[in-house]
Amino acid sequence: KKKLSIAIDGPAAAGKSTVAKIVAEKLSYLYIDTGAMYRALTYKAIIGNLDIEDEEALLKSLMSTEIELVPAESGQLVYLDDQNVTHEIRTAAVTNSVSIVSKHPKVRKEMVKRQQKFAQNGGVVMDGRDIGTHVLPNAEVKVFLRASVEERALRRHLENQQKGFPSDLEKLKQEIALRDKIDSERETAPLKKAEDAIEIDTTSLTIPEVVDQIMALVDERI
Ligand code: C5P
Numbered sequence: 001k002k003k004l005s006i007a008i009d010g011p012a013a014a015g016k017s018t019v020a021k022i023v024a025e026k027l028s029y030l031y032i033d034t035g036a037m038y039r040a041l042t043y044k045a046i047i048g049n050l051d052i053e054d055e056e057a058l059l060k061s062l063m064s065t066e067i068e069l070v071p072a073e074s075g076q077l078v079y080l081d082d083q084n085v086t087h088e089i090r091t092a093a094v095t096n097s098v099s100i101v102s103k104h105p106k107v108r109k110e111m112v113k114r115q116q117k118f119a120q121n122g123g124v125v126m127d128g129r130d131i132g133t134h135v136l137p138n139a140e141v142k143v144f145l146r147a148s149v150e151e152r153a154l155r156r157h158l159e160n161q162q163k164g165f166p167s168d169l170e171k172l173k174q175e176i177a178l179r180d181k182i183d184s185e186r187e188t189a190p191l192k193k194a195e196d197a198i199e200i201d202t203t204s205l206t207i208p209e210v211v212d213q214i215m216a217l218v219d220e221r222i
Contacts, residue, residue, distance in 0.1 A: 001222055002122075002140075002221075002222055003029070003121070003122035003123035004027075004029075004122060004123070004139075004140040004141055004218065004221060004222060005119055005122055005123075005124050005126070005136050005138070005139040005140060005141075006020075006023065006029070006124065006125040006126070006139060006140070006141040006142075006143070006214070006218065007126055007127075007131035007132040007135070007136045007139040007141070007142045007143065007194070007197070008020045008023075008125065008126070008127040008128075008131065008143045008145065008214075009127070009128060009129055009130070009131050009132050009133075009142075009143070009144050009145070009191070009193070009194070009197065010129075010143075010144055010145035010146060010191075011146070011147075011152070011176075011179075011180045011183070011184075011191060012152065012176045012179045012180055012183070013147075013152040013153070013155060013156045013176055014145040014146060014147050014152055014202060015145060015147065015155065015202055015207065015210065016127040016128075016145055017033055017035075017075070017127055018207055019145070019207060019210045019211050019214060020033070020125045020126075020127040021075045021076070021125075022207070022211050023125050023211060023214050023215065023218070024124075024125040026211075026215065027123070027125070027218065028123075029123045029124055029125050030071065030118070030123060030124045030125070031071065031075070031076060031124075031125050031126075031127075032069055032115065032118050032119065032124055032125070032126040032127070033069065033076055033078075033127055033128075034111070034115050034126060034127065034128035034129075034131065034135070035098075035127070035128055035129075036067075036069060036076065036078045036089060037067050037069070037111055037114070037115070038098050038101060038102045038107075038111065039078075039089035039090070039094050039095075039098050040065075040067045040078055040080045040085055040089055041058065041061065041062055041065065041067070041101055041107065041111075042089070042094050042097050042098040042101045042102075043080065043085055043088050043089050043094050044061060044065060044080060044081075045057075045058060045061060045097075045101060046093055046094065046097065048061065052097050052100045052101050053100065055104040055105075055106055055107065056106075058101060058104055058106075058107050059104070059106045059107055059110065062107060062110055062111075063110065065080065065081060066079075066080070066081050066082070067079070067080060067114070068082075069118070092175075095175065095179070096175060096179075098179075099178075099179045099182040099183055099186075100182070102129075102183070102186075103182065103186040103187075103188065104188075105187070105188040108130075108188050108189055112130075112134060112135050112189075115128075115131075115135045116135060116136070119135070119136055124136075126139075129183055129189070129190075129191040130189035130190075130191070130192075132144070132193075132194030132196075132197045133189060133192055133194045134189045137194075140221045141198075141214070141217050141218055141221055142194050142196055142197035142198065143197060143198055143199075143200060143214055143217070144193040144194070144197040144198070144199045144200070145200055145202055145210070146199060146200070146201045146202065146203075147201065147202045147203045148203050149173055149176055149177050149180070150173065151202075151203045152176055153169055153172040153173040153176055154169065156172050156176070157169045157172055160172075198217060200213055200214075
């Protein structure tokens, strides 16, 4: 069977990682969460007191940083220079700075290089913002997930509540909208549906329904 590359893009909290993980598991493919890589660098910048507007400082830090994505029962563990930062990279501090770190062209260039290396043998499901447009332009399956900002904020809110984290729905809505704005308006590789990507509006779909739609696309191409 052919080992495909599957690109899943879309705005913040659209359910990309949830469905990407399940699709990867079903196909025994490697799952790569590219957002986790930008988050890991952002975490390192915060800890190291770097100015997140300083492109050169961020690039220098990245060049001496190892970011590892390790498949695990729970989906994926993220290691930053051998330190497990899986949970640290999901904090509000990181979430609210990551779009600034990610707008720098030199940072993106290095990240894309690493991501393409992860994908070089095919058999990957990669999620992010620019996978179909820049990282894997030749991916056999490209999906762009959409959902209303209200729905995305609500899903994140329920997830937070389930985990026992404090959560403010209105604030979540604002944060998600702001991150989407920065990600879509940046000059380098902005969040954008690839011309040949299939758009799925997940607003009123369940997770298994979205997974089934993607698996149907995979079956057509495999
Ligand atoms: O996917 P996640 O929400 O974890 O991504 C965090 C941030 O990383 C995004 O809001 C975006 O700024 C950046 N990102 C990116 N390109 C990608 C993946 C993520 O710019 N391919």
